[in-house]
Amino acid sequence: MKNFFEPKVITVVGVSKEKDKIGNVIFRNLKDKFKTIPVNMHEKQILGVKCYYSVSDIKEKVDMAVIAIPAEFVVPVIKECGEKGIKEVIIISSGFKESGNERLEYELFKVLENYKIKCIGPNCLGVFDAHSGLDCLFLPEEKLKRPEKGGISFISQSGALGVAMLDILSDGGYGFSKFISYGNGLNLNETDFLEYLSKDKNTKVICMYIEGIKDGKRFLEVASKIKKPIIAVKGGKFSKGVKAIMSHTGSLAGEYEVYKGAFKQVGIVLVDSLEEMFDTAKMFEKIENKNKKRIQIITNGGGYGVLMSDALEENKLELAEMNPENRSYLREKFPRAVSIGNPIDLLGDADAQRYKIALEVCEKDKNIDLIILILLLQTPGIDEKIIEVAKHVKKPVLVVSTGSHSKQIISKKLEKAGIPVYAYTDQLARALKNVL
Amino acid sequence: MKNFFEPKVITVVGVSKEKDKIGNVIFRNLKDKFKTIPVNMHEKQILGVKCYYSVSDIKEKVDMAVIAIPAEFVVPVIKECGEKGIKEVIIISSGFKESGNERLEYELFKVLENYKIKCIGPNCLGVFDAHSGLDCLFLPEEKLKRPEKGGISFISQSGALGVAMLDILSDGGYGFSKFISYGNGLNLNETDFLEYLSKDKNTKVICMYIEGIKDGKRFLEVASKIKKPIIAVKGGKFSKGVKAIMSHTGSLAGEYEVYKGAFKQVGIVLVDSLEEMFDTAKMFEKIENKNKKRIQIITNGGGYGVLMSDALEENKLELAEMNPENRSYLREKFPRAVSIGNPIDLLGDADAQRYKIALEVCEKDKNIDLIILILLLQTPGIDEKIIEVAKHVKKPVLVVSTGSHSKQIISKKLEKAGIPVYAYTDQLARALKNVL
Numbered sequence: 001m002k003n004f005f006e007p008k009v010i011t012v013v014g015v016s017k018e019k020d021k022i023g024n025v026i027f028r029n030l031k032d033k034f035k036t037i038p039v040n041m042h043e044k045q046i047l048g049v050k051c052y053y054s055v056s057d058i059k060e061k062v063d064m065a066v067i068a069i070p071a072e073f074v075v076p077v078i079k080e081c082g083e084k085g086i087k088e089v090i091i092i093s094s095g096f097k098e099s100g101n102e103r104l105e106y107e108l109f110k111v112l113e114n115y116k117i118k119c120i121g122p123n124c125l126g127v128f129d130a131h132s133g134l135d136c137l138f139l140p141e142e143k144l145k146r147p148e149k150g151g152i153s154f155i156s157q158s159g160a161l162g163v164a165m166l167d168i169l170s171d172g173g174y175g176f177s178k179f180i181s182y183g184n185g186l187n188l189n190e191t192d193f194l195e196y197l198s199k200d201k202n203t204k205v206i207c208m209y210i211e212g213i214k215d216g217k218r219f220l221e222v223a224s225k226i227k228k229p230i231i232a233v234k235g236g237k238f239s240k241g242v243k244a245i246m247s248h249t250g251s252l253a254g255e256y257e258v259y260k261g262a263f264k265q266v267g268i269v270l271v272d273s274l275e276e277m278f279d280t281a282k283m284f285e286k287i288e289n290k291n292k293k294r295i296q297i298i299t300n301g302g303g304y305g306v307l308m309s310d311a312l313e314e315n316k317l318e319l320a321e322m323n324p325e326n327r328s329y330l331r332e333k334f335p336r337a338v339s340i341g342n343p344i345d346l347l348g349d350a351d352a353q354r355y356k357i358a359l360e361v362c363e364k365d366k367n368i369d370l371i372i373l374i375l376l377l378q379t380p381g382i383d384e385k386i387i388e389v390a391k392h393v394k395k396p397v398l399v400v401s402t403g404s405h406s407k408q409i410i411s412k413k414l415e416k417a418g419i420p421v422y423a424y425t426d427q428l429a430r431a432l433k434n435v436l
Numbered sequence: 437m438k439n440f441f442e443p444k445v446i447t448v449v450g451v452s453k454e455k456d457k458i459g460n461v462i463f464r465n466l467k468d469k470f471k472t473i474p475v476n477m478h479e480k481q482i483l484g485v486k487c488y489y490s491v492s493d494i495k496e497k498v499d500m501a502v503i504a505i506p507a508e509f510v511v512p513v514i515k516e517c518g519e520k521g522i523k524e525v526i527i528i529s530s531g532f533k534e535s536g537n538e539r540l541e542y543e544l545f546k547v548l549e550n551y552k553i554k555c556i557g558p559n560c561l562g563v564f565d566a567h568s569g570l571d572c573l574f575l576p577e578e579k580l581k582r583p584e585k586g587g588i589s590f591i592s593q594s595g596a597l598g599v600a601m602l603d604i605l606s607d608g609g610y611g612f613s614k615f616i617s618y619g620n621g622l623n624l625n626e627t628d629f630l631e632y633l634s635k636d637k638n639t640k641v642i643c644m645y646i647e648g649i650k651d652g653k654r655f656l657e658v659a660s661k662i663k664k665p666i667i668a669v670k671g672g673k674f675s676k677g678v679k680a681i682m683s684h685t686g687s688l689a690g691e692y693e694v695y696k697g698a699f700k701q702v703g704i705v706l707v708d709s710l711e712e713m714f715d716t717a718k719m720f721e722k723i724e725n726k727n728k729k730r731i732q733i734i735t736n737g738g739g740y741g742v743l744m745s746d747a748l749e750e751n752k753l754e755l756a757e758m759n760p761e762n763r764s765y766l767r768e769k770f771p772r773a774v775s776i777g778n779p780i781d782l783l784g785d786a787d788a789q790r791y792k793i794a795l796e797v798c799e800k801d802k803n804i805d806l807i808i809l810i811l812l813l814q815t816p817g818i819d820e821k822i823i824e825v826a827k828h829v830k831k832p833v834l835v836v837s838t839g840s841h842s843k844q845i846i847s848k849k850l851e852k853a854g855i856p857v858y859a860y861t862d863q864l865a866r867a868l869k870n871v872l
Contacts, residue, residue, distance in 0.1 A: 099773040130849065144814045146842050158739020160784055163814045164838040167861075171840040211742060232706070235742035238749040273836075274743070303594020306647060306671040313674040316812045321502040337535040348596055378580045378599045380456065381478075402600040404581050405841050423604075426709040 001188075001197045003088040004120060005129045005178065007063035011086075012081065013039040013077055014069035015046050022092060023068040025138040026126075030066075033133040037062065055080040064088040066126065066136055071095030074122065076106055082115025090136055091121035093371075097184050098123050105186065112187050124183030125159035128166065130176045131202045139163065150175010151204030152281045155193045157182065157211045158235070162295065165274060172415055174282055175434060177202040191219040198226040205284045207277050208232040216262070224266040229284040231269045231277050233433070234259055269434045279431040282420045287396045292369030293436050294320035295363050297343035299374035300350040300382065305343030308372060308400065311429035317436065320368040326361045333357055343374075351381035356389045363393050374400045377407040384410060391417040400428055437624075437632045438526040440556060441565045441614065443499035447491060447522075449475040449513055450505035451482050458528060459504040461574040462562075466502075469569040473498065498691045500524040502562065502572055506529030510558065511543055518551025526572055527557035533620055534559050541622065548623050560619030563597035564602065566612045567638045573615075575599065586611010587640030588717045591629045593647045594671070595619065603708060605803040608851055610718055613638040625650045627658050634662040641720045643713050644668040652698070662704040665720040667705045667713050667870070670695055705870045715867035718856045723832045728805030729872050730756035732798050733779035735810035736786040736818065740861065741779030744810060744836065747865035753872065756804040769793055779810075787817035792825045799829050808864065810836045813843040820846060827853040836864055 010030055014023040015038035023038075024046075030036040031049065037058055043051045052058050055065065055077060065081050067074055071093050081089055088110075096105040105122070114118050120126055126136030130149045137144060147169040156162035159181040169176055178200065180193050190210055210232055213219050223230060237256040263270045267292045271277050295317060299305040312319060319342045329338045334354070339345040346354050355373070362368050373390060375382055387410065390397050399421040401411050411421040422428035445664045447468055451457040451474035460482075466472040467485065472493055481527050488494050490514060491501065501517050503510060507529050517525055519799035525548075528645070532541040548555050556562055562572030566585045573580060583605040592598035595617040605612055616629050626646055633639045646668055659666060673692040682760075701705045707713050731753060748755060755778045765774045766830065770790070775781040782790050791809070798804050809826060811818055823846065826833050835857040837847050847857040857863035 093775065139814055139816070143816060156739070158737065158742070160737025160812050160815070161739035161743070164737070164740070164812050167814050167843060168837045206839070209739060213741070232789060233743075235739055235744045235746065273860055275860045275863075300599070301594065301596025303592070303597035303645060303647070303671055304600070306594070307597070307669075310671065310673045337530065376596050376600050378575055378603050380575070380579060403603045424709055424711045426711075 001088070001118065001192070003063040004090065004127055005012050005134055006132045007034060007088070007134070009035045009037065009060060009062050009066050010066065011039055011058060011062045012066045012068065013055060014067065015040050015043075015051065017046060017130055019322040022138040023079075025140060026066055026068060026092070026136050029135040029137065043056070051175070055084055055086070058084070062086050063286050063379070066090045068092045068138070069316055071101065071104060071122070075104070075111055078108065078111050078115070078117065082111065082117055085144070087117055089117055089119050090126040091119055091287040092122040092124060092126055092136065092138070093121070094183075096122050104183065109186055119187050120180065121183045122186060125162065125181035127181075128179040130178070137163065137166075142323055145170035145173060147174055147176035150177060151202065151285050152176050152207060153178040153180075153200070153203040153205070154207040154209075155180045155190055155197070157181070157185065157190070158209055159183065160365065161274070165278070169278065172282075172412065174278065174415065175285070177204075180417065185214060189214045191215060191222050194219070194230070195222050198222075198228055204228060205281045206230045207281050209235060211235045220262055221268050229269065229281075230267070231271055231280050231284070232263060233271055233274055233277050271434060276434070277429070277432055279422065279427055280434040282415075283398070283431045283435045286398070286418065286420055287370070287435050290436055293318050293365060294369045295372060296320045296322065296365075296368045296370070297372045297374065298346065298355065298362070299343045300346050300348060300379055301374060301376045302345050304374045304376065304400065305345050306427070308374060308425040309343060311426045314426075315429045315433035317429060317432060319363075322362070323365050323367055326365050330358065330361055341372035348376070348379050349381055350379070352383070352389050354381075356387060359389060359393050363395055369395065370393055371397050373397055377401055377403045377408075377410055384413065386410070387413050390414060390419055398422070398428055398432070400425055437524070437552065437628070439499040440526065440563055441570055442568045443524070443570070443655060445473065445496060445498050446500050446502065447473040447475055447494060447498045448502045448504065449491060450503065451476050451479075451487065453479060453482060458574040461576060462502055462504060462528070462572055465571040465573065469751045483810070485841045486683050491520055491522070494520070498522050499624060501528070502526045502528065504574070507537065507540060507558070509538070511547055514544065514551070514553065518547065523553055525553055525555050526560070526562040526648055528560060528562055528572065528574070529554055529557070530559040530619075532558050541620065545622055555623050556616065557619045558622060561598065561617035563617075564615040566614070567797040573599065573602075581606035583610055583612035586613060587638065587721050588612050588643060588714075589614040589616075589633050589641070590643040590645075591616045591618070591626055591633070593618065593621065593626070594645055597645055597710070601714065605714065608718075608848065610714065610724040610851065611721070613640075616675050621650060627651060627655045630655070630666070631658050631661070634658075634664055640664065641717045642666045643717050645671060645710070647671045656698055656702050659704055661686065665705065665717075666703070667707060667716050668699060668722070669707055669710055707870060711863070712818055712866055712870070715858065715863055716870040718851075719834070719867045719871045722834070722854065722856055723871050724808070726872055730803060730805045731756050731808060732758065732801075732804045732806070733758045733808045733810065734791065734794050734798070735779045736782045736784060736815055737810060737812045738781050740810045740812065740836065741781050744777060744808060744861040744865070747862045750862075751865045751869035753868060758798070759801050759803055762801050766794065766797055784812070784815050785816070785817055788819070788821035788825050790817075790819055791822060795825060795829050805831065805835045807831055808836065811846075813839045813846055815839055820849065822846070823849050823853055826850060826855055834858070834868070836861055836865055
């Protein structure tokens with residue numbers, strides 16, 4: 001499957017001269033990073049690159065083909081790919097099972113089987129790999145920012161949903177590895193991608209959006225052997241959802257409760273929303289020792305401390321009890337109004353230096369495993385200095401920080417420094433419960 | 437209580453010459469909009485305005501005083517205010533009950549009672565009124581953007597939390613009315629503000645962050661008579677939260693379950709998080725007829741449609757069944773792959789025109805009360821034209837739109853046009869459940 005992500009030579013079939021057409025966008029996304037050969041019956045060259053009449057006409061060895069032509073022409077082109085020895089194809093084209101064209105999809109299936117071709121799609125967006133630079137997404141940068149390199153991978157039955165997520169992730173400091181949109185999942189499905197990503201060195205956490213699972217038994221077997229965290233969102237929990245799915249990717253959703261039980265057994269974290277999936281994923285990247293659970297809260301806003309305590313308790317998470325000696329030490333160091341408990345309330349006039357003193361004590365306190373920093377960026381004392389202070393702490397630090405976009409510059413820098421940031425207390429607590 | 441929001445003449449006691457000091461910031465925030473008289477023992481004038489040695493020295497009638505001096509000087513200054521006939525004071529100063537100084541707080545209470553002065557605070561941020569321009573918040577614009585005029589008001593025991601929320605609201609198209617941070621709530625508390633806002637013509641929805649309630653019986657009596665929506669978040673649901681509160685505003689939190697039951701009886705919507713509070717508030721502004729519950733989803737991303745159906749079902753909300761004639765009409769109008777059900781999936785290449793056709797049919801369909809538009813802004817067909825299309829629909833329209841900040845420009849414009857926008861399907865569904 002490696003040729004899907006790190007091919008040496010790619011051909012894109014269906015590269016129009018028109019800038020906005022799918023094939024053209026894909027060709028432009030690929031050509032600077034990979035040797036990419038355009039195929040189009042009507043053109044001699046595209047963007048200065050020699051264009052071929054058909055796949056059969058290409059002389060050199062091709063590792064992977066991306067197909068972006070109308071559904072009715074796909075089968076003959078796949079045959080050509082097979083004859084040429086191409087073993088990996090991504091079929092972007094829609095117009096198969098999902099629009100009632102079961103027969104055409106079956107025909108495609110037979111041809112792929114005949115030539116032993118592995119296929120992503122049809123009816124999909126294909127692949128985006130932040131590390132290799134492979135990018136089939138036919139959306140220009142101004143429509144879709146791409147996230148930076150990192151450890152989160154995302155397998156999605158739904159392309160649109162995946163794209164919206166990539167766009168959101170590009171804003172945060174989330175590091176990304178591979179996105180696979182597999183649409184109808186004709187001969188490669190969720191289980192195959194899960195297995196591949198479990199061995200991919202760049203992938204640390206696997207996220208999945210699943211509507212239906214093709215082969216439940218194999219899926220669970222594969223998942224049960226994977227050590228990396230797997231976080232899944234299930235679309236189609238209810239009957240109405242099932243109806244919507246049938247017309248969308250043409251696969252039948254099982255009962256949600258069945259999924260829930262089975263996923264739990266093999267260690268997949270099944271979450272309720274896309275938001276929770278990524279909130280959880282970025283925390284998995286940070287917290288390695290799942291047995292260290294005692295949490296200390298440090299805040300510069302009293303009300304936020306209260307809500308954070310509430311949210312931890314609600315999710316059955318454990319508040320740390322600081323060593324009394326350390327408490328006495330802080331008592332002496334800080335103004336009288338500062339409250340030294342859990343939460344430690346450093347007050348609205350706290351600056352990075354006050355946070356530093358509290359953090360140093362929490363860092364060495366043996367009763368504390370994990371630190372939640374609440375940073376109200378609206379207060380006068382908080383500026384970028386806090387980033388330096390927070391990033392050198394040797395215990396896991398998680399941040400809650402609420403504010404307008406302009407304020408989020410600090411949040412983004414914190415995330416780049418490896419510290420997960422959440423806008424709301426309950427968002428953080430929910431993710432933490434999934435990780436611990 | 438009107439003088440807190442629309443005074444003619446204000447005095448600010450404790451206006452330092454230093455630009456970063458609390459009194460100075462407050463004075464600057466007020467002086468261009470109200471006749472504002474600074475008081476400071478050591479200065480003759482501040483920013484070109486004559487400065488008085490004490491409140492007693494001011495000749496003219498003063499409607500309201502803002503006090504920003506150390507706690508130990510507050511009582512004598514309040515006496516002066518009393519002698520001068522000022523009946524409304526905001527005491528920003530902290531250092532009372534919340535830091536163990538019960539005696540000083542009691543002394544202050546007696547003086548206020550003696551002179552029949554109504555007081556917001558102490559230990560608070562005071563008041564922000566988007567309509568009158570009254571702004572005691574001692575945070576400069578670069579630290580805290582102010583939201584625009586509108587119908588949401590927010591009463592908060594915690595100042596910091598209120599500020600973070602104002603900052604977030606300033607980014608959205610949320611319209612805001614009054615923010616009241618009342619800290620220790622010495623002689624005016626949550627119930628008084630609730631009562632006042634229920635009669636305030638600019639306030640359409642009342643949001644509250646409550647840790648403890650001073651007089652539960654009166655609070656519930658007052659709330660039960662209010663017709664406007666009231667949405668509350670309760671800090672201190674659990675024992676640990678209670679501990680945190682005691683050192684924060686010095687009030688004792690009751691049992692969460694008791695609150696829950698009582699609030700429900702008087703029609704207060706008790707929500708789980710700040711996020712849910714504002715998600716709900718902006719929807720209350722839009723949906724007037726609570727009996728119209730049948731919902732139609734229109735999407736340009738199949739997976740999102742599935743998740744939206746799921747979220748509605750999970751919150752026991754009702755999916756509409758479109759009139760069969762209208763369905764046939766759309767079937768003829770749209771490409772074959774478009775799925776006409778609930779959701780209507782307009783596909784990834786949908787543009788504003790395709791949405792318009794679907795919306796016009798839903799608008800006149802008698803089986804549909806409410807429309808949820810899912811807009812994947814990453815797709816090539818979606819641009820600002822959708823705003824014009826959506827805002828002329830005569831039924832309530834709610835939007836789900838996920839994407840990076842740059843994409844949120846469209847979301848913000850939609851909100852300004854009066855259409856609530858949510859980033860995630862479950863966020864919208866949760867709020868809708870609270871409203872219907």
